[in-house]
Amino acid sequence: MNNLASKVSRQLQQIPKSGIRDFFELVQGREDVISLGVGEPDFSAPWHIREAAIYCLESGNTAYTSNLGLLALREEISTYVQRYFGPSYDPKTEILVTVGVSEALDLAFRALLNPGDEVIYHEPCYVSYSPSIVMAYGKPVTVHTRLEDNFALRASDVAAAITERTRVIVLNFPTNPTGAIEPVDELEKIAKLAVEHDLIVITDEIYSELIYDDTDAAKVPSHTSIVSFPGMRERTILLHGFSKAYAMTGFRLGYSCAPNILTDAMMKVHQYSMLCASIIAQKAGIEALRNGAAEVENMRHEYALRRNLMLEGFARIGIPCFPPGGAFYLFPDISRFGLSSRDFAFRLLEQESVAVVPGTAFGVSGEGCVRACYATGRAELEEALVRIERFVKGLG
Amino acid sequence: MIDPILEELQRNSRSTPEELAKLFHLDAAEITAKIQGWEADGTILGYHAVIDPERAGHTGVTAFIEVKLTPEREGGFDRIARRISKFSQVTSCYLMSGGYDLVVVVEDVNLRAVAQFIAEKLSTLEGVLSTSTHFQLKVYKESRFTIQGESHSGRLPVVP
Ligand SMILES: Cc1ncc(COP(=O)(O)O)c(C=O)c1O
Numbered sequence: 413m414n415n416l417a418s419k420v421s422r423q424l425q426q427i428p429k430s431g432i433r434d435f436f437e438l439v440q441g442r443e444d445v446i447s448l449g450v451g452e453p454d455f456s457a458p459w460h461i462r463e464a465a466i467y468c469l470e471s472g473n474t475a476y477t478s479n480l481g482l483l484a485l486r487e488e489i490s491t492y493v494q495r496y497f498g499p500s501y502d503p504k505t506e507i508l509v510t511v512g513v514s515e516a517l518d519l520a521f522r523a524l525l526n527p528g529d530e531v532i533y534h535e536p537c538y539v540s541y542s543p544s545i546v547m548a549y550g551k552p553v554t555v556h557t558r559l560e561d562n563f564a565l566r567a568s569d570v571a572a573a574i575t576e577r578t579r580v581i582v583l584n585f586p587t588n589p590t591g592a593i594e595p596v597d598e599l600e601k602i603a604k605l606a607v608e609h610d611l612i613v614i615t616d617e618i619y620s621e622l623i624y625d626d627t628d629a630a631k632v633p634s635h636t637s638i639v640s641f642p643g644m645r646e647r648t649i650l651l652h653g654f655s656k657a658y659a660m661t662g663f664r665l666g667y668s669c670a671p672n673i674l675t676d677a678m679m680k681v682h683q684y685s686m687l688c689a690s691i692i693a694q695k696a697g698i699e700a701l702r703n704g705a706a707e708v709e710n711m712r713h714e715y716a717l718r719r720n721l722m723l724e725g726f727a728r729i730g731i732p733c734f735p736p737g738g739a740f741y742l743f744p745d746i747s748r749f750g751l752s753s754r755d756f757a758f759r760l761l762e763q764e765s766v767a768v769v770p771g772t773a774f775g776v777s778g779e780g781c782v783r784a785c786y787a788t789g790r791a792e793l794e795e796a797l798v799r800i801e802r803f804v805k806g807l808g
Numbered sequence: 809m810i811d812p813i814l815e816e817l818q819r820n821s822r823s824t825p826e827e828l829a830k831l832f833h834l835d836a837a838e839i840t841a842k843i844q845g846w847e848a849d850g851t852i853l854g855y856h857a858v859i860d861p862e863r864a865g866h867t868g869v870t871a872f873i874e875v876k877l878t879p880e881r882e883g884g885f886d887r888i889a890r891r892i893s894k895f896s897q898v899t900s901c902y903l904m905s906g907g908y909d910l911v912v913v914v915e916d917v918n919l920r921a922v923a924q925f926i927a928e929k930l931s932t933l934e935g936v937l938s939t940s941t942h943f944q945l946k947v948y949k950e951s952r953f954t955i956q957g958e959s960h961s962g963r964l965p966v967v968p
Pocket of ligand 1 (some may be wrong): 442451512513514515538584587588652653654655664665666747772968
């Protein structure tokens, strides 16, 4: 057949190739690379969780589950979400188990958007937001966060982006790639805007447990989600999953909590496109929520120590970096070296075999920064710092 | 709660004060002082390498000996447990709940040496009622380290 490219839908053709892809290919061919370019834990899922998955297989539990997901899992999610985020959700009608937050995001956009509806989201951000919005025939509207604000989102910037076509605001705090946390007073202002303009908020809470105190690694700060503000539960889709806190990325398990009507709408897409999440993952998820808290804290504490190690290292080397409140990323400011973030990352890889991701892979406002993930062993982090120091000294 | 620095040393006693200082945002001197304090007051009893006995070519034997005791009017099991602990063959000694009173872990060069220790030293102690000895056959996990590590997770080097 001729001209296959023209057979691809116009909608999809609009979506540019992932900015991270060419970099990935470059890294993959090389040995001796210390990668700070990952976006997932270096831990394997805790053993008791894996063991629950094995038990599921052993006992022959290999069937479809309810479209919404196993009720036992939804009940555990309901308990957990109420304890950690505040609002209570009915496990029978307001919780949907998905194949990761990735699927849940797609479901939410497809459930909410009519062609041309505008969705406000903040950049730099996780790479899937904008394409997912476009694939749902929505129009992505970017609000840029700034280095000077430690990449927190200004409510005034959100207000300025709202138009008659705005339907949804997407939030992600702690943020991938910056690790940013939203100050509670700004969050409250954004909540007020959502209420005032009758908007839906999708909050991607995937890093919510991975939060840090600047002085005491053992201390777990409290987390505030936008859903906890007055008038928000009824207009919020809370997305969460097991990938980061429980180190379960490969299980592909997430969930959405939302008022019944929205859950039903998302469920409609889910039942025809996915049917249900894997039962093995769901069984593992039940075990994670019932008995995983101590392991989550162990991992969080280890990330907290590594974060200190990396912040100390960047300070020593002379690379400015704000201490991000969450996730497992640092977003150092490399603008003083006179290279674009892309050139910085490519040359660092070329010369010292250390992979960091150019900030621009996460949006134009990531220019001047790179994302360095510290979900990697301490010895490797130390070695990466040595190499980065040598690299920037060479830049003069 | 146990001090996180102590916890860190428990996992890796080779962490230097300089490394710990970076992890905990403290002064290396402060850390050194803390460690010296723990060493002085007996909080830190010692340091050792955790080894895989098979790889290390260890040919000795290890026995877990359940010991029943008659408690003493004053001091209960303490005096006799301390006495048992002092033998150099004894590597650990724990007071237990349940069907016996002590677990005594003994390491020696061979079966005969362990048997001799039990027959001559342990069972003959006043207050020892009976012993039941179990020999260790294989080590699967030692001090939190599994002997056969896990294969690496095979993460992709760059992920969004
Ligand atoms: C902000 C953010 N949201 C969602 C995801 C996808 O998560 P899941 O594994 O649950 O699909 C990621 C993964 O990197 C992420 O960083």
